[in-house]
């Protein structure tokens with residue numbers, strides 16, 4: 152079946168600075184929490200910087216950005232989602248003045264995108280809080296981070312005015328529940344944080360996010376600023392009403408963030424819970440006013456769905472992207488155990504759209520898989536990644552249904568890791584998402600050469616046709 156997408160649909164791909172740039176100390180860049188996380192989220196932070204940390208070099212996008220953006224342009228990208236490494240701009244996070252070399256680097260990257268008519272979509276904070284802020288303030292536990300973030304966003308909104316129009320505040324802001332180190336630069340181990348601590352951290356980030364929306368709009372009224380959440384679809388494991396209620400409560404853990412961002416206030420279910428459990432969140436005068444600066448659009452990542460049961464111990468546990476539930480017996484899973492559910496994406500798009508009636512942007516989706524580089528008959532290296540093509544096609548078919556059958560307003564789609572990069576949760580190269588293969592291995596070996604995979608040509612055709620032609 153032929154599935155054509157809306158005329159101005161923004162097709163593209165997504166990356167994050169800490170997972171691809173490398174050059175972790177180049178041109179005045181400060182350290183970020185990722186430089187102390189050689190194992191991703193598997194272990195806590197390391198005491199020192201370890202060479203085995205693949206992110207220190209990443210795929211060296213810092214020195215290959217021209218070549219990479221050229222390949223994105225060849226696929227026909229309309230948009231490229233990337234992040235600014237905060238520590239390139241303010242090396243310690245709390246510096247008086249920004250680092251000019253860091254600012255100049257992103258000028259070059261944006262200019263390169265614009266040269267090909269690619270709109271940059273920029274995440275302001277993608278799991279890469281400056282390390283000094285983690286060490287000195289315990290990250291977003293400390294309210295002073297709002298001020299440091301405000302200065303940073305003011306600097307980049309001003310500098311890149313006219314070059315960047317699409318912005319996201321915090322990557323997967325709801326990850327503060329699951330991995331406060333990655334999501335909020337908090338060095339205190341998660342098990343030592345109380346529920347009140349978690350809500351306090353979340354409050355600081357939510358105020359900072361709304362403040363960024365306010366400042367971004369003041370600096371350039373053309374700016375379109377979105378929130379970004381880990382898109383979670385939870386199904387009740389059975390029709391037992393206990394499972395249904397448990398699912399509703401689990402869902403609210405994510406909806407809390409989108410509700411604040413899109414409705415501009417704390418939802419009633421959170422207010423009641425805080426009151427009932429006697430949890431006090433410190434708020435300053437003016438915070439609730441700032442939260443009223445709602446986002447222009449809602450963006451999210453989507454990889455999988457999960458099941459929720461009131462008695463999860465009765466079932467096999469699932470694996471997943473930062474958070475898990477119990478396994479769904481109807482779904483297959485990726486090599487990393489993430490359960491693949493294209494229809495969950497349609498479900499999620501509908502859920503958000505019915506709730507907020509604001510444009511949605513799918514800014515991450517894709518299949519992490521082991522790829523094998525093979526030599527073709529014509530003497531070129533490639534990867535025959537039909538499994539990736541099938542995954543993306545199945546998901547995009549559901550996006551099409553959400554748009555055409557359900558009337559959901561979807562702005563665009565940026566597939567995750569459009570070029571292979573270091574994975575976030577397991578910090579490895581072996582888990583690849585890209586249309587472009589990068590020759591780098593888990594042991595750090597490799598030439599860093601880039602090779603288009605079969606999916607590269609498939610995506611190029613899809614963008615050209617503006618949809619799926621079967």
Ligand code: BGP
Nearest residue numbers: 167322323452519574575576577
């Ligand atoms: C999201 C993150 C990304 C990304 C992706 C895939 O949670 O926003 O940074 O990496 O998940 O996860 P992983 O890299 O662990 O496979």
